[in-house]
Amino acid sequence: MTDQSETISSNWFSQLAHPGMFMRWSAYLIWPLGLLSIVLFAVGLWFAFFHSPADYQMGETVRIMYVHVPNAWLSQFCYGLMAVSAVGTLVWRHPMADVSMKAAAPLGAAFTAMALVTGSLWGRPTWGTFWEWDGRMTSTLILFLIYLGLIALWRTFEDQLRAAKVVAVLTLVGAVNIPIIKFSVDWWNTLHQPSTFFRADGPKAPASIITPLLTMTLAFTVLFLLLHLLRMRTEVTKRKADRLEHLKIARQQKGA
């Protein structure tokens, strides 16, 4: 740790983002984030189960919304985070941006999968079928495919430094495409089945719905940030270990 302090530049951001510094300050965040997320989940679930009304049409199943909507939000939030990290990788060539991007991809896929599963569980009693080619569900499914493509690309590269740059390009190409996909799917949806389902963001949601929804969204977001931080720390440690392994091999070769 001592020799690293010399290479740290005066810029505060690059100080915070230096891998060594990152490991130090992020360690202090893990417990607070974990506790915060537990508290938020407890409060949010309590509200969701006991202080929000059952829907007059959907009955108790409407409570799936409190899990579905936060996951759907995170599926997009995570892509946004990856796109910002991708810019960091390509423009500033910062190693922590690579790490952030790599750590986020499987999380994004997981939260998107959760959104799809909860959506389809919710759809069963509401629409009478597990899967409806509804505009949002379809867009989310395509987003899931994009996540899978990104993860697959990460895994195909042996050299993870090169992978980061190439994946960053794909992430940005995807980011440009997602609005186009969304637009086209909405167009397609109105074309095939002009339908009006229940919308979570309906015009007049009472506070008894908004409160648990916001709390749960916050809880899931904090959980996401915690998991992201943990995965980033794992990745930094893994890279350090890999580097040591390389050094060891190099030294053995020299000795031989």
Place this chain on the structure above:
Amino acid sequence: MNPSAKFPQITLNIKGLQCKRGERTVLAGLDLFAGSGTFVAIRGPNGAGKSTFLMAVAGLLPFSGEVSIALADWDYDEHPLHEQMLFVTHLNAIKPELTVRENLGFWADMVDGSRDRIGDALNAAGIGQLADVPAGAMSKGQQRRCSLARLLIADKPIWLLDEPTSALDKSGDKWIAGLISDQVRRGGLVLAATHRPIVPDDDINIFNLDLEPV
């Protein structure tokens, strides 16, 4: 080839060149100063970073440190610097399904060379009689000669050669030595990574750059 053609004064100045491939540092703090009329022979065992060094000079790899190449009285807007280099890597850049003449004609067009010189270039390379044969039908050594003939269809002041003599026989070695000598005599700069020593003419200014694995 026109021996009287003179190149502008070239200076290549490398300071503290550092290069990484993946996690591995391949070049650590390398300095070199060379100019017109020099043959820089880059030597060293496998893994010493000979190819990496050439790729960094060619501008194909990110590096830290300084690599500056300058041509005296040069209009860089009209003739961009990167077009003044010819880099023959360990790969031949030859399409097997096209004939030798078509391959060279293509590269002549790509690097602003002259198609008229293809015949002479092939004769010099010793594969003149194979001009209309598909490149894939030739032997490894003949393909290498075809690839190196690219040096003769355009007048580029800076040559970067990665193991030019690989797959070549004795006469090929001699041909390459002669090519390099002519280029250096015309005021060109040649950087070549070599495993087998290339022996140019006696009056040629040689600089040996010895690399070692980091």
Place this chain on the structure above:
Amino acid sequence: MRAFWALLVRDLKSASRAGGSLTTLLAFYLSLGVILPIAIGPDKPLLASLGPALIWTGVLLSSLLGLDRIFVADHEDGSLAAFRHSRLSLSTISFVKLIVHWLTTALPLIVLTPVMGVLLTIDLQTLLSVMLTLLLGTPAIAALSLVAAALSVSLKRGAVIAPILVMPLAIPAVIFGVGAAKPLLGAGQAETALLYLSAMSLVFVAFAPFAAALALRLSQE
């Protein structure tokens, strides 16, 4: 311009002489034209109504077959590195590759589409509109393929991974392409879809060479 034409001619010559790839492409497309009706059953009205969708799916899948040809050969034989000191920038080179890919993949598929039309028993009017939407929409697919090919150029398993990168991104092209060709739609809808499709192709073709050039530069490092 001299270098531009040289590259275009060289790649087309190379593609025509390397042989086999065109046959593979058309055979694959035709096989889909046989398998789909067999799987669906010889129900003519059903086949005809599914026709545009099946043709679009067939063209998308078939065009992914030739995707790894775009850059891999030039990467493996060292041409890609040599291009770096040529008269053309990497984005111009990518643009030429895009044209060549479209000419050697999309165009033959479109030319063979009337045969698919016969197999799927669609009427002439629909066939013509499908061919028109293919003509306008395949440049977008080719552009996405170009980027995916550039991203995966240095990978041994690039040919496997590139198609799964292209497919989700190609969905809008399929939506508008099929949407514009469906005979049942109101005239206004089809025209809107055609406009969106053309706009997509234009934008993708304009930006893809730059994205591909960036990916090529990064994967050579």
